[in-house]
Amino acid sequence: MSLLVLGINHKTATVALRERVAFGPDIAPKALQELMHTRGVEEAVIVSTCNRTELYCCLDQRGESDAVRHWLQHFHHLDEDELTSCLYQHQGEEAVRHLMRVACGLDSLVLGEPQILGQIKQAYNQSHQVGSLKGILERLFQKSFSVAKRVRTETEIGASAVSVAFAAVSLAKRIFSDLGRTKVLLVGAGETVELVARHLKEQSVSRIMVANRTLERAQNLAREFEAEVMTLEQIPDYLPQADIVISSTASPLPIIGKGMVERAIKARRHKPILLVDIAVPRDIEPEVDELSDAYLYTVDDLQGIIEQNLEARKRAAGQAERIILEERDQFMGWFRSLKSVDLIRDYRTQANAVREQELGRALQALAQGEDPAKTMGELARRLTNKLIHTPTQALSQAGKDGDQEILAVLAQSLGLGQR
CATH class of the missing domain: 3.30.460.30 (Glutamyl-tRNA reductase, N-terminal domain)
Known part of the structure; x- marks a missing residue:
């Protein structure tokens, strides 16, 4: 095989x-x-x-x-x-x-x-x-x-974020130790936001809100993740309720401005808010970062996290490779043993066939009145000769060839020199 x-x-x-x-x-x-x-x-x-x-x-x-x-x-x-x-x-x-x-x-x-x-x-x-x-x-x-x-x-092969969506959620986990008590506003309803929503759902966030230009796309997302939907125009009304805002749209102009966030912070009584802008062009005005209780991160910030995490994964990959080599060798040991199982079975079958043949001959001789002692001696002699014939030939050939390695293997296999 x-x-x-x-x-x-x-x-x-x-x-x-x-x-x-x-x-x-x-x-x-x-x-x-x-x-x-x-x-x-x-x-x-x-x-x-x-x-x-x-x-x-x-x-x-x-x-x-x-x-x-x-x-x-x-x-x-x-x-x-x-x-x-x-x-x-x-x-x-x-x-x-x-x-x-x-x-x-x-x-x-x-x-x-x-x-x-x-x-x-x-x-x-x-x-x-x-x-x-x-x-x-x-x-x-x-x-x-x-x-x-x-x-x-x-290893830490899967612990570090290497996608923008995963990095955004990992960043949120750094700032909010328990995402299960946070409320999240997602702006946009594309593939990246869908991945973010999937990661957030795994973290059991308490509430997900989705704002999108078209409600139909947002509703499709909302059904899967049990989220609330709104239009982009409704964001100012819901922003004060959000602990985390993650935005990724194709808008050519910012959707969330400094003034909007400032009003939301006042309504939140200065409870901090995390904003992650993973859109290009940006969805959130960079001036938002000037607000004392707003923490704004862009796709460039996430890219730095991703690069650091990729390096961490590469280090973990080295550990994984060593584990794989160890496990591979274990499997190959089992796989190679299958060949010896077949050889042992064939050897036993061959030996049993010789035994049955010689035993049958001895029983026939006894039935014909042959001397039992002579018959048993003949049985032992013929059985021994047949069983040692092939190993003796192999030993003789190895001796003629001067193959010390084969001689050593045969000696060990036949139990020679072991006292």
């Missing part, structure tokens, strides 16, 4: 090619079934995301990487040169290490991102449903899940 990974990702292929090589949920089961019929493929898992498509295969002695590559090319009707130039492959222990690195987010576009682990688990479950997992890949993927958990537990 051998392990193979064949794939493309954001480092090797364009978005256009990744789209063509992707396996959507509607075609993945059929693809797995077809892949399992490829010569030499014993087990298979297909991991397909927006940034990568990878085939994980366990091959028998007939299996070859070229056969798997040809299947992928044929399935997606791809030009051979176009695919081959972007394709990478890993075998054996490098295949094991690669899966573990992917599961831990070390091979992702955003270092340490956790979403990939969920996507790998989905691929694993899909393979289970199709029946393309048996023993080796199942154990490898389970091992990778435990490695990812260990890396998250023992």
Whole structure:
């Protein structure tokens, strides 16, 4: 048996090619079934995301990487040169290490991102449903899940914010130790604000308000996060209620001015307010930062946090790599032991066959009236000769070749020189 990974990702292929090589949920089961019929493929898992498509295969002695590559090319009707130039492959222990690195987010576009682990688990479950997992890949993927958990537990790979949305919420957590008691006003309803809302929901903030130019988009967001909605014109009325304001719109001019914030602070009886402006051009007038009870941060401030956190993740990635090498070696020890299990089984089968053959001959001799002592002596002699024949030949050949290493291995295996 051998392990193979064949794939493309954001480092090797364009978005256009990744789209063509992707396996959507509607075609993945059929693809797995077809892949399992490829010569030499014993087990298979297909991991397909927006940034990568990878085939994980366990091959028998007939299996070859070229056969798997040809299947992928044929399935997606791809030009051979176009695919081959972007394709990478890993075998054996490098295949094991690669899966573990992917599961831990070390091979992702955003270092340490956790979403990939969920996507790998989905691929694993899909393979289970199709029946393309048996023993080796199942154990490898389970091992990778435990490695990812260990890396998250023992390192800071996922602790630092490396997206603007996450950084904005992390900043709020620094200033308000308990976000569960805060009220948040989100200005805008685009993708970034949606991500901010998702992170805030995970922090169990007490209240989320969403202000947007069009109410329809804000209402879609509000339904998912149980938020209140308002128009941009209503912001002055609700601003005094907000402990945190996070704004990201496409407005060419500021939406929140110094005077608006000053009035809100007075209404709040000078209770501090945090404003995070992640829009370009800015949504909040920079003069707001002049107010004593207003704390204004811009996208540039967040970028500094992100860069610091990326460095922290890189340091954590070094720790993660060491964990992965340790876990890879453990898995490979188990994988290599499978070969010895087969050899032991075959050796026992062979020895039992010799025993049964000679025992049958001895019983037949006894039934014909042969002397029992003579028969038992003949049984012992013939059984011994047959069992030591092959090892004796190996010892003799190693002696002729002067191969001291083989002689030492045979001596240890046969228990020679051990008193």
